[in-house]
Amino acid sequence: MSRPPGHLHVPAAPDGDPARLPSPAAVGRPSRILVDLDAIAANHRAIADHVRVPVMAIVKANAYGHGLVPVTRHLEAAGATRLGVAFVEEGIALRQAGVTLPILVMGGIFGPQVAQFIVHDLELTVSSLSKLGQVEEAARTLGRRARVHLKIDTGMERIGVHAASAGALVEAAVRSPWCETVGVYSHLACADDPDSPMTALQLERFLEACAHFDRLGAPMPLRHLANSGGVLHFPGTWLDMVRPGILLYGVLPDPASRPVVALRPALSLVSQVVYFKVVRAGSTVGYGATWTAASDTRVVTVPVGYGDGWPRALSSRGEVLIRGRRHPLAGRVCMDQFMVDIGAHSAWNEDEVVLVGRQGPEAISVEDVARCAGTIPYEILVQLNERIPREYRGGADSAH
Incomplete structure (x- = not known):
């Protein structure tokens, strides 16, 4: 009509x-996407209050479809202390936008890009001795130390040195004159399911790998393991820092997830x-x-x-x-x-x-849409592309 x-x-x-x-x-x-920046900040506070350890806010994939730069600027203004992205390009975009917080790039590094990490003061994921060598070479050439997080594979078989053979990587990183080991981490494969036994096994393997720092008499870097599912279901994985992603945006990662934190979509x-x-x-x-x-x-x-x-x-x-x-x-x-x-x-x-x-x-809800489409909430959010304009509400610098 x-x-x-x-x-x-x-x-x-x-x-x-x-x-x-x-x-x-x-x-x-x-058609437009409406993003409530204050809801994201409130979710960040709720997660921090729940875990009582530092929170690395994961803003990869365009902040899960919510808008990389506006979301990150608001989180920085709201007191976030660390950020995580997937690719070096995302980290550079944040630096160019004036974001100064520590940023960890969690994806596997590509040799020719390593210098870009160092020049833009981005923390690298080092997942093997050969990758460590690439970082050292680039740092030596630039005359600047690189800040790295060692990636331990405890069961994902994606990237990372196997936990059982992590000793050589830990020792080489600790002794490297060109790398500062800021963190050591792994990724949970089944934490979205509170009843999965896999998480306990991964935690055990991870702690065994971290013990190499004690064996060497080296300071323990930040140990981080818990993703959104870990935040919800497995307090033993919180360690020194947690890395919530989809939870930060008020969405549960899986139908089996328990809503133990009060969140706002x-x-x-x-x-x-x-x-x-x-x-x-x-x-x-x-x-x-x-x-x-x-x-x-x-x-x-x-x-x-x-x-x-x-x-x-x-x-x-x-x-x-x-x-x-x-x-x-x-x-x-x-x-x-x-x-x-x-x-x-x-x-x-x-x-x-x-x-x-x-x-x-x-x-x-996003969860409703995902269920109906036969997929996961992550995919619904990150598929919403830039053809749809985004409008931001809340925050001191709300903008289109």
């Missing part, structure tokens, strides 16, 4: 002069109705004609699609909120749009549509 006359937000310019119309950017895309995804029509019984909707109207019904179109990162797996399965009611998707999610069956209910063009978030008495 179209709005009555007088509802339009932007009247036509006199004489149809396009130069006098607002630009598309000024009007704004009807930080992200909402909203759009607007851009088309309304009546679909007659027996008519099909969307690509492949996979959905058929069982009776005369009302269908609206929403301008979000898999080109924005909205999962195609939600085709004829997902739900959205319109006027405080849940309505199912009809047919396949397209690249730029999807359709919604609103039945006998009403909707106007430009009505708000909530894909993630709250509207009236109803709410759709």
Whole structure:
């Protein structure tokens, strides 16, 4: 349905002069991500109060879809003390944005990039003797010491020296004139499941590897092991620091996770109705004609699609909120749009549509979307790409 006359937000310019119309950017895309910066800061405080050890805030993957630079600046202003990213490019972007906190790059290092870590004062993950050698060579060439965290593989088989053979790496790092060993860490494979026995085994292996520092009479660096699942379920893994990722944004990592920390979801995804029509019984909707109207019904179109990162797996399965009611998707999610069956209910063009978030008495969480799409909350968040504008609320420097 179209709005009555007088509802339009932007009247036509006199004489149809396009130069006098607002630009598309000024009007704004009807789809947008709303990020509550204060919720992220509150989650950081709640986690810190829960674990009583320092917190490394993980802001990789565009701060889990929330926006790397705005989120990190707000965390820094709110008292965060350390950051973790995946790639050197993310760390450099933060340095160029003026962020001065210690930043650990947790991904495996690529030899030709090592000098960039050192020049931009980024902490490196050293996962083998050969990687240590690459770091030492770059540091020697630059005449600057590198700050490193040793990575111990306790069961992920991703990167890191096996715990049983970590002694040689620890000794070489401790004795290196070009490296300062800031931390030693591993990654938990099954901590999202509070009943998994794997975490106890990984903790045992990790502590055995850390014992090499005592054997050498060297100061113990920061030991960090707990990810979001570890924060929730395994206090023994908290050690000297924890590394929450998805938990920082108010989302649980897994359906089995126990919500033992009070969190506030930080992200909402909203759009607007851009088309309304009546679909007659027996008519099909969307690509492949996979959905058929069982009776005369009302269908609206929403301008979000898999080109924005909205999962195609939600085709004829997902739900959205319109006027405080849940309505199912009809047919396949397209690249730029999807359709919604609103039945006998009403909707106007430009009505708000909530894909993630709250509207009236109803709410759709990231966890709900992930469950419906047959995936994990992480994937839902990080797939939301830059085609959707982000609006920031809260904080001293809220910006678009």
